[in-house]
Amino acid sequence: DIQMTQSPSSLSASVGDRVTITCRASQTISIYLNWYQQIPGKSPKLMIYDASTLQSGVPSRFSGSGSGTDFTLSISSLQPEDFATYYCQQSLSPPYTFGQGTKLEI
Amino acid sequence: QLQLQESGPGLVKSSETLSLTCSVSGGSISSSSYYWGWIRQSPGKGLEWIGSIYHSGSTYYNPSLKSRVTMSVDTARNQVSLNLSPATAADTAVYYCARLGITMIVPLRGFFDSWGQGTLVTVSS
Numbered sequence A: 001d002i003q004m005t006q007s008p009s010s011l012s013a014s015v016g017d018r019v020t021i022t023c024r025a026s027q028t029i030s031i032y033l034n035w036y037q038q039i040p041g042k043s044p045k046l047m048i049y050d051a052s053t054l055q056s057g058v059p060s061r062f063s064g065s066g067s068g069t070d071f072t073l074s075i076s077s078l079q080p081e082d083f084a085t086y087y088c089q090q091s092l093s094p095p096y097t098f099g100q101g102t103k104l105e106i
Numbered sequence B: 001q002l003q004l005q006e007s008g009p010g011l012v013k014s015s016e017t018l019s020l021t022c023s024v025s026g027g028s029i030s031s032s033s034y035y036w037g038w039i040r041q042s043p044g045k046g047l048e049w050i051g052s053i054y055h056s057g058s059t060y061y062n063p064s065l066k067s068r069v070t071m072s073v074d075t076a077r078n079q080v081s082l083n084l085s086p087a088t089a090a091d092t093a094v095y096y097c098a099r100l101g102i103t104m105i106v107p108l109r110g111f112f113d114s115w116g117q118g119t120l121v122t123v124s125s
Helices: none
Strands: A004-007 A010-012 A019-025 A033-038 A045-049 A062-067 A070-075 A085-090 A102-105 B003-007 B011-013 B018-025 B034-042 B046-053 B059-061 B069-074 B079-084 B093-104 B109-115 B119-124
Touching (some): A004 A085, A045 A062, A045 B109, B003 B093, B018 B034, B018 B093, B034 B109, B046 B069, B046 B079, B059 B069
Parallel strands (some): B011 B119
Antiparallel strands (some): A004 A019, A085 A102, B003 B018, B034 B093, B093 B109
8 A cells, every 4th residue: 555654743833824734645646636625623615636736615725736757735824714624635645545644733 | 516525423343344325415426527535544544545436337436445445326315325244442533434536537637626624433342
């Protein structure tokens, strides 16, 4: 299975900050990398797919980049509703695997 | 608006069968653009993909669970089901039903663009 490793595991930031979360795959996955946001008590929400394509309805302050094994999720100006846990997921082929999550805290 | 709703027992005895149903409304599970999947989340293992199924019955299972998992579809009722047997304490988790938007069929590629609210299943001894 392809292992997905996120860093950092947790991140403290303030409203208005720019933050970046990194995801690394154990083998090349081209651009087949998705990002999800999970607010406590809620189900995950797709934010970005295929490394850099913004899902419909997701604010433009979110962006994704990368290919091969290294990927990043950036939030340009943190809003209060962005404090959540973020997961990456590879979709190169089954079995799909997720990163362990990055908890974004105030 | 698409809605996915998981249902089933919240408590299952160890060695018995964990059975869940996902009812889909606001869209058809017979759409050619989607697979339907199950994903679980436990504190110890994070998010784990269990498997995905097409309306034709074609399935992909996680090899780590394949020997215990069965998924099925009921197109008339617009439902997808999950059976996991025998259940163990390690299967205690929140189980999500999710729609997989297909970008490629072979190999199967896509993204989980719609999720149910999740249901907590506890496996007790």
